[in-house]
Amino acid sequence: MDHVYKKIELTGSSPESMEKAVENAVAKAGESLRNLRWFEVVDSRGQIEGGRVAHWQVTVKIGFTLDD
Amino acid sequence: MDHVYKKIELTGSSPESMEKAVENAVAKAGESLRNLRWFEVVDSRGQIEGGRVAHWQVTVKIGFTLDD
Amino acid sequence: MDHVYKKIELTGSSPESMEKAVENAVAKAGESLRNLRWFEVVDSRGQIEGGRVAHWQVTVKIGFTLDD
Amino acid sequence: MDHVYKKIELTGSSPESMEKAVENAVAKAGESLRNLRWFEVVDSRGQIEGGRVAHWQVTVKIGFTLDD
Amino acid sequence: MDHVYKKIELTGSSPESMEKAVENAVAKAGESLRNLRWFEVVDSRGQIEGGRVAHWQVTVKIGFTLDD
Amino acid sequence: MDHVYKKIELTGSSPESMEKAVENAVAKAGESLRNLRWFEVVDSRGQIEGGRVAHWQVTVKIGFTLDD
Amino acid sequence: MDHVYKKIELTGSSPESMEKAVENAVAKAGESLRNLRWFEVVDSRGQIEGGRVAHWQVTVKIGFTLDD
Amino acid sequence: MDHVYKKIELTGSSPESMEKAVENAVAKAGESLRNLRWFEVVDSRGQIEGGRVAHWQVTVKIGFTLDD
Amino acid sequence: MDHVYKKIELTGSSPESMEKAVENAVAKAGESLRNLRWFEVVDSRGQIEGGRVAHWQVTVKIGFTLDD
Amino acid sequence: MDHVYKKIELTGSSPESMEKAVENAVAKAGESLRNLRWFEVVDSRGQIEGGRVAHWQVTVKIGFTLDD
Amino acid sequence: MDHVYKKIELTGSSPESMEKAVENAVAKAGESLRNLRWFEVVDSRGQIEGGRVAHWQVTVKIGFTLDD
Amino acid sequence: MDHVYKKIELTGSSPESMEKAVENAVAKAGESLRNLRWFEVVDSRGQIEGGRVAHWQVTVKIGFTLDD
Numbered sequence: 001m002d003h004v005y006k007k008i009e010l011t012g013s014s015p016e017s018m019e020k021a022v023e024n025a026v027a028k029a030g031e032s033l034r035n036l037r038w039f040e041v042v043d044s045r046g047q048i049e050g051g052r053v054a055h056w057q058v059t060v061k062i063g064f065t066l067d068d
Numbered sequence: 069m070d071h072v073y074k075k076i077e078l079t080g081s082s083p084e085s086m087e088k089a090v091e092n093a094v095a096k097a098g099e100s101l102r103n104l105r106w107f108e109v110v111d112s113r114g115q116i117e118g119g120r121v122a123h124w125q126v127t128v129k130i131g132f133t134l135d136d
Numbered sequence: 137m138d139h140v141y142k143k144i145e146l147t148g149s150s151p152e153s154m155e156k157a158v159e160n161a162v163a164k165a166g167e168s169l170r171n172l173r174w175f176e177v178v179d180s181r182g183q184i185e186g187g188r189v190a191h192w193q194v195t196v197k198i199g200f201t202l203d204d
Numbered sequence: 205m206d207h208v209y210k211k212i213e214l215t216g217s218s219p220e221s222m223e224k225a226v227e228n229a230v231a232k233a234g235e236s237l238r239n240l241r242w243f244e245v246v247d248s249r250g251q252i253e254g255g256r257v258a259h260w261q262v263t264v265k266i267g268f269t270l271d272d
Numbered sequence: 273m274d275h276v277y278k279k280i281e282l283t284g285s286s287p288e289s290m291e292k293a294v295e296n297a298v299a300k301a302g303e304s305l306r307n308l309r310w311f312e313v314v315d316s317r318g319q320i321e322g323g324r325v326a327h328w329q330v331t332v333k334i335g336f337t338l339d340d
Numbered sequence: 341m342d343h344v345y346k347k348i349e350l351t352g353s354s355p356e357s358m359e360k361a362v363e364n365a366v367a368k369a370g371e372s373l374r375n376l377r378w379f380e381v382v383d384s385r386g387q388i389e390g391g392r393v394a395h396w397q398v399t400v401k402i403g404f405t406l407d408d
Numbered sequence: 409m410d411h412v413y414k415k416i417e418l419t420g421s422s423p424e425s426m427e428k429a430v431e432n433a434v435a436k437a438g439e440s441l442r443n444l445r446w447f448e449v450v451d452s453r454g455q456i457e458g459g460r461v462a463h464w465q466v467t468v469k470i471g472f473t474l475d476d
Numbered sequence: 477m478d479h480v481y482k483k484i485e486l487t488g489s490s491p492e493s494m495e496k497a498v499e500n501a502v503a504k505a506g507e508s509l510r511n512l513r514w515f516e517v518v519d520s521r522g523q524i525e526g527g528r529v530a531h532w533q534v535t536v537k538i539g540f541t542l543d544d
Numbered sequence: 545m546d547h548v549y550k551k552i553e554l555t556g557s558s559p560e561s562m563e564k565a566v567e568n569a570v571a572k573a574g575e576s577l578r579n580l581r582w583f584e585v586v587d588s589r590g591q592i593e594g595g596r597v598a599h600w601q602v603t604v605k606i607g608f609t610l611d612d
Numbered sequence: 613m614d615h616v617y618k619k620i621e622l623t624g625s626s627p628e629s630m631e632k633a634v635e636n637a638v639a640k641a642g643e644s645l646r647n648l649r650w651f652e653v654v655d656s657r658g659q660i661e662g663g664r665v666a667h668w669q670v671t672v673k674i675g676f677t678l679d680d
Numbered sequence: 681m682d683h684v685y686k687k688i689e690l691t692g693s694s695p696e697s698m699e700k701a702v703e704n705a706v707a708k709a710g711e712s713l714r715n716l717r718w719f720e721v722v723d724s725r726g727q728i729e730g731g732r733v734a735h736w737q738v739t740v741k742i743g744f745t746l747d748d
Numbered sequence: 749m750d751h752v753y754k755k756i757e758l759t760g761s762s763p764e765s766m767e768k769a770v771e772n773a774v775a776k777a778g779e780s781l782r783n784l785r786w787f788e789v790v791d792s793r794g795q796i797e798g799g800r801v802a803h804w805q806v807t808v809k810i811g812f813t814l815d816d
Binding site: 416417418419420421422423429432433436463467 | 750752753754756757809
Binding site for chain 1: 144145146147148149150151157160161164191195
């Protein structure tokens with residue numbers, strides 16, 4: 001059978017690390033979507049407050065199966 | 069709290085200007101989504117009719133908050 | 137009237153050809169969306185099994201009208 | 205019938221706005237070509253004189269039908 | 273002797289396949305230009321009608337010799 | 341004589357238009373630098389508030405002469 | 409266990425189609441490498457002879473497992 | 477009021493992690509600049525010594541307010 | 545003396561972090577190659593299982609000296 | 613007055629150097645076009661024969677004034 | 681110790697060659713900055729006068745150490 | 749017959765010029781590979797020592813025939 005995947009683009013943030021920002025985005029996607037398969041990092045940036053990195057912000061595309 | 073944002077990609081059009089094309093896309097997004105935060109211009113193009121620019125077409129990614 | 141289009145990103149797959157992979161993605165999109173207008177190829181890749189191409193996987197952005 | 209389109213690359217300029225720079229490029233193309241169909245913005249820049257923007261310069265690809 | 277090549281950008285279309293869209297563009301170029309040497313695929317997209325791919329549209333740069 | 345130019349990267353913003361955002365960036369650069377020559381648009385985006393575009397934000401590289 | 413993959417870059421050619429050009433590259437890679445897993449299309453171009461497409465040339469990155 | 481931001485490009489390094497390399501660049505920028513607002517990761521690389529990663533090197537653009 | 549470097553492209557994976565994925569790729573390269581000098585991150589992605597990030601997959605180019 | 617410029621894409625070649633390849637392309641363009649103004653290097657490559665560089669091939673976009 | 685580098689972007693020009701244009705940019709940077717370490721070519725272009733290349737213009741990013 | 753080509757990525761360096769850096773990379777490749785056909789410049793950079801360009805470093809992809 002031929003699968004079809006959909007990709008959505010989310011930006012996760014975290015005060016801790018880039019990995020944690022990605023995990024937050026994936027967790028959020030998992031609240032409303034089943035069958036998440038992979039992610040691709042699109043962009044990494046962050047907010048600076050008081051001269052220090054306050055939030056890591058990582059934009060990911062998340063792919064999931066559309067078949068049922 | 070760690071926010072998560074989603075981005076969608078829309079193409080707005082307008083006979084007037086590139087700004088108006090963007091505003092049309094944002095207005096359309098606002099009909100069904102709350103908490104729109106920012107847009108990023110991805111692509112600018114347009115249709116030519118009778119040797120003149122008939123429509124400006126601007127593709128934007130629009131980011132909005134997923135948290136509630 | 138000023139149209140607004142939305143683009144979604146799908147990956148279709150097929151054991152036959154890149155065209156068939158695109159057609160599978162478009163057909164899947166058509167199950168839940170009306171007014172599909174165009175697609176743009178974003179990425180072409182595939183799986184190899186037993187030293188041969190097993191699946192063609194083509195990612196497309198598909199544009200459709202949001203007006204009603 | 206299968207259309208074939210050709211694209212040419214022009215840079216229009218205007219002291220007024222980016223839209224006017226595009227329109228100047230399209231108008232110039234229309235002097236020698238019929239059947240212009242669309243344009244794609246490739247690059248936007250401009251000249252600064254006396255500390256102010258003196259000319260907007262927008263490079264576009266302009267597509268037109270080759271069939272007759 | 274040092275050759276000089278020129279590249280033009282064409283978009284071919286076909287209801288059948290991406291290869292046929294390229295071949296249509298090359299055939300059209302050959303009507304007015306001799307010494308075509310190579311092509312480079314720049315962009316692949318297409319029109320959707322009735323929920324199905326109606327036309328494959330492939331943009332190519334075509335290189336040809338300017339020497340004589 | 342061989343000129344050397346330096347480029348700096350600024351983001352201007354304006355509630356009115358993309359052109360005005362660029363002009364604000366150029367005007368700011370002109371407060372501390374002489375001999376501004378050209379700008380190149382790098383990125384266009386903006387803030388959305390209350391479902392409407394509140395600020396246009398355009399990032400430009402601005403080139404100026406280093407010679408004296 | 410944590411896999412490591414290596415990617416190599418090959419250009420396959422075929423007088424028939426882009427798919428066949430990819431398959432030729434994959435087949436060649438399979439002569440000396442085991443555990444080929446996927447390919448990514450990097451570039452599509454071709455040679456023109458006598459005003460017609462003579463060879464399709466597709467460059468792919470081919471990924472394979474380094475573990476043993 | 478319309479803000480204007482300037483972006484500078486720094487490469488931070490760290491033997492520990494990519495996050496630490498970014499934080500070092502931000503800390504260095506903060507020694508001479510006030511009002512740092514955000515960073516964008518441009519490039520990630522590193523030095524290898526003795527077959528192991530010795531330094532993570534991350535290039536970031538750092539944006540700060542020019543208004544006063 | 546003029547050095548010549550070769551770059552190879554590897555994808556490392558790790559359930560822990562992006563840094564660990566890079567280190568695994570570097571370690572694997574070091575099993576068969578001496579004189580590894582630097583790496584450049586090309587792409588970051590990962591697998592999702594059970595709604596969580598299961599593996600970080602980072603593709604790097606690794607440069608090493610060819611001289612002897 | 614508002615100028616409009618056209619850009620064409622040529623590939624020059626030379627057995628000597630990249631500069632000479634560009635100069636050959638510019639000289640060829642000058643045989644049929646007046647008012648050449650600038651060029652932009654798009655791509656640099658070359659042919660290898662007998663294990664040595666035989667021809668440098670540089671692709672340039674050449675801009676010229678369309679006004680008269 | 682963890683170094684931090686800053687990159688600035690300069691465009692050098694020369695009537696002679698691309699290398700000389702880079703060297704002029706580096707020399708200019710060296711008038712006001714110590715500890716220059718490397719450059720990266722960003723863009724190569726030039727001015728044409730009288731149908732010939734009049735100036736080579738090469739834009740480089742120049743990296744230097746911020747530590748002291 | 750359908751050829752298959754492989755591309756490898758090398759960085760050559762030279763204190764003299766960018767062309768010489770490419771030639772050094774090609775010469776090194778020729779020590780272990782036959783049937784080198786073409787190269788593509790990927791990246792140009794260099795080392796600065798004492799405020800002057802000390803080494804030109806050019807990264808090229810070199811293509812060669814895999815058939816025998």
